[in-house]
Amino acid sequence: MKVILLLSVLGLLALFAELFRFKKILYPIILIGLAGAIAVAISYWFFDDGVMTPYFTGMVDGKHQIPTAANAVGHSFNQMLAFGPSSVLFSVIILSTAFLWFIMSKGFFNNDSTNTDHYALIMFALVGAIILTCYTNMTMLFLGIEILSIPLYVLAGSKKSDPLSNESAFKYFILGSFASGFLLFGITLIYGASGSFDLKTIGTFINTSQETIPSFFYAGILLILVGLLFKLAAAPFHFWAPDVYQGAPTPITAFMSTVVKTAAIVAIIRLFLSTTFSGADAFWVPVLGVITGLTLVVGNVTAAAQNNVKRMLAFSSISHAGFLLLGVTALCGFSAKAIVFYTAAYSIGSIATFTVLINIMHQTGSDAIESFNGLGKKNPLMAFMLTIALFSLAGIPPTAGFFAKYYILTAAMTGGHNWLAIIGILSSLVGIYYYFKIIIAMYFKKPTDESLITINKQHQLLLIVTGVIIFLLGLLPDLILSIGDIDKASIEVSTTNILFLYA
Amino acid sequence: MSAIQIIPLNWYVTLSAILFALGVLGVLYRRNAIIILMCIELMLNAVTLLLVAFSAHHSDPTAQVFVFFIMAVAAAEVAVGLAILMMIYRNTKSIDIDILNKLKG
Numbered sequence: 001m002k003v004i005l006l007l008s009v010l011g012l013l014a015l016f017a018e019l020f021r022f023k024k025i026l027y028p029i030i031l032i033g034l035a036g037a038i039a040v041a042i043s044y045w046f047f048d049d050g051v052m053t054p055y056f057t058g059m060v061d062g063k064h065q066i067p068t069a070a071n072a073v074g075h076s077f078n079q080m081l082a083f084g085p086s087s088v089l090f091s092v093i094i095l096s097t098a099f100l101w102f103i104m105s106k107g108f109f110n111n112d113s114t115n116t117d118h119y120a121l122i123m124f125a126l127v128g129a130i131i132l133t134c135y136t137n138m139t140m141l142f143l144g145i146e147i148l149s150i151p152l153y154v155l156a157g158s159k160k161s162d163p164l165s166n167e168s169a170f171k172y173f174i175l176g177s178f179a180s181g182f183l184l185f186g187i188t189l190i191y192g193a194s195g196s197f198d199l200k201t202i203g204t205f206i207n208t209s210q211e212t213i214p215s216f217f218y219a220g221i222l223l224i225l226v227g228l229l230f231k232l233a234a235a236p237f238h239f240w241a242p243d244v245y246q247g248a249p250t251p252i253t254a255f256m257s258t259v260v261k262t263a264a265i266v267a268i269i270r271l272f273l274s275t276t277f278s279g280a281d282a283f284w285v286p287v288l289g290v291i292t293g294l295t296l297v298v299g300n301v302t303a304a305a306q307n308n309v310k311r312m313l314a315f316s317s318i319s320h321a322g323f324l325l326l327g328v329t330a331l332c333g334f335s336a337k338a339i340v341f342y343t344a345a346y347s348i349g350s351i352a353t354f355t356v357l358i359n360i361m362h363q364t365g366s367d368a369i370e371s372f373n374g375l376g377k378k379n380p381l382m383a384f385m386l387t388i389a390l391f392s393l394a395g396i397p398p399t400a401g402f403f404a405k406y407y408i409l410t411a412a413m414t415g416g417h418n419w420l421a422i423i424g425i426l427s428s429l430v431g432i433y434y435y436f437k438i439i440i441a442m443y444f445k446k447p448t449d450e451s452l453i454t455i456n457k458q459h460q461l462l463l464i465v466t467g468v469i470i471f472l473l474g475l476l477p478d479l480i481l482s483i484g485d486i487d488k489a490s491i492e493v494s495t496t497n498i499l500f501l502y503a
Numbered sequence: 504m505s506a507i508q509i510i511p512l513n514w515y516v517t518l519s520a521i522l523f524a525l526g527v528l529g530v531l532y533r534r535n536a537i538i539i540l541m542c543i544e545l546m547l548n549a550v551t552l553l554l555v556a557f558s559a560h561h562s563d564p565t566a567q568v569f570v571f572f573i574m575a576v577a578a579a580e581v582a583v584g585l586a587i588l589m590m591i592y593r594n595t596k597s598i599d600i601d602i603l604n605k606l607k608g
Binding site for chain 2: 138139142143146150153154157160161163164166167168169170171173174177178180181184185187188189191192195196197216242243246247
């Protein structure tokens with residue numbers, strides 16, 4: 001697991017930076033290291049063993065097949081992790097988001113004596129996220145979630161003297177460990193019924209013993225679902241999210257609503273869209289359907305009532321979680337692809353929005369919607385780029401967000417969930433209302449003062465890059481989607497070689 | 504057959520479910536932050552007990568390895584949780600969670 005090793009080493013390096021006095025050059029080291037990790041993750045794609053069937057085309061009985069030891073490369077930790085094609089895609093999305101996030105939040109690392117710890121904690125959180133993209137064993141699911149969460153509890157409270165940050169950290173911690181408890185109880189019940197933590201064995205168990213499955217197995221599925229939905233902040237398990245997102249330092253909020261959300265949905269995909277639980281779909285699809293509908297409605301309707309932009313983005317992230325879940329509920333061949341595209345589009349849009357928000361908050365000292373008044377005149381570039389990002393989040397063509405929503409809705413229709421698709425469309429109309437509140441404030445409201453809003457070169461570049469990516473994904477949506485179709489099954493390479501290479 | 508296997512499995516499931524539910528209720532209804540942390544521990548220990556029982560009934564040691572993971576993670580979690588609590592106590596001189604009400608929509 002070279003990516004995991006690389007990220008862990010970077011984290012340790014950050015811890016030693018203070019001791020060996022290379023604190024000054026730590027930031028470039030981390031950026032180069034992350035770029036290296038992205039390259040390593042991509043390299044799995046080109047050096048795979050050929051036995052690996054691409055995740056998105058590897059369908060068995062109309063269900064996705066999880067890459068297992070036989071058909072995935074880079075399995076390690078006693079075959080508890082398997083780095084298949086879906087892992088590559090999601091890792092690249094997570095790591096690229098993290099890369100952009102580091103560029104965005106340079107200020108977060110500058111103004112504090114403890115900044116090297118922040119680097120280390122972020123790196124360790126990323127390790128957890130990568131584990132979630134490639135676990136094939138319940139043990140690793142639990143460990144991945146914890147490795148992702150524990151650093152974030154600390155980071156959410158990293159403004160030590162700010163009572164809001166304290167409150168945010170404590171709420172996140174309590175509800176995070178509460179959710180882990182549910183997840184663990186679920187894992188235990190499933191182990192009790194099937195006798196294994198291995199995802200493939202559990203899937204086989206469901207298919208071979210349809211009639212004799214004890215009822216607590218289904219309770220286990222529900223409890224795991226509750227645990228993971230807490231992490232994803234889906235209604236009715238979302239109530240912690242607005243408070244935590246609002247109180248945490250803004251860069252950490254951005255990290256939570258992009259990287260953590262992506263990692264949480266991958267964790268759900270690997271259980272529910274794979275052969276593991278898809279055999280029991282008659283049981284969990286209706287449950288997840290109700291939760292999806294609820295999340296879409298609650299997220300969007302409450303977001304429309306917010307006046308604080310940070311809090312509004314928290315609620316909007318709940319509604320995006322609803323769309324991601326809609327893809328899972330659909331449970332059709334197109335679901336995973338649609339979710340990949342959605343996470344990419346959503347992460348890019350969020351990073352751009354938070355970049356502007358950080359600058360505004362830094363200079364006006366407020367995250368109320370009024371602080372955006374007149375931004376169109378104060379800083380046209382920022383206003384324009386934020387408009388593009390918000391268009392994308394709202395799902396207006398020709399931006400990435402439009403195709404993201406389009407694909408998810410297509411998947412939902414294919415899966416026969418027309419009602420959920422209609423709820424999705426209606427609630428995203430509400431979404432347009434509150435995203436446009438910001439745009440209207442920027443262009444049509446009189447500014448409260450005449451001071452200009454400035455933005456440094458780095459953030460300017462970041463905004464332009466994200467804007468270009470949003471348009472690129474919006475104009476050429478096949479760019480990401482076609483990656484999943486590359487069929488390498490024709491290339492013959494012996495498995496033992498690859499075992500040697502990646503073990 | 505060991506002692507743990509003589510007792511029917513359902514009893515373990517019921518006992519753990521009761522312990523787990525007590526933990527959940529404690530987290531939801533107690534207002535003292537330390538007691539909330541203890542209730543979370545209770546939830547994790549209920550899981551641990553059940554894992555060991557299942558492990559004995561399946562004659563499969565992997566669940567007992569899992570228990571070690573849970574213990575390690577729970578220790579790390581409590582360390583972080585108590586640190587956050589200390590931070591709050593320094594700022595507010597209280598560990599009653601009702602004072603944590605500044606974040607509202």
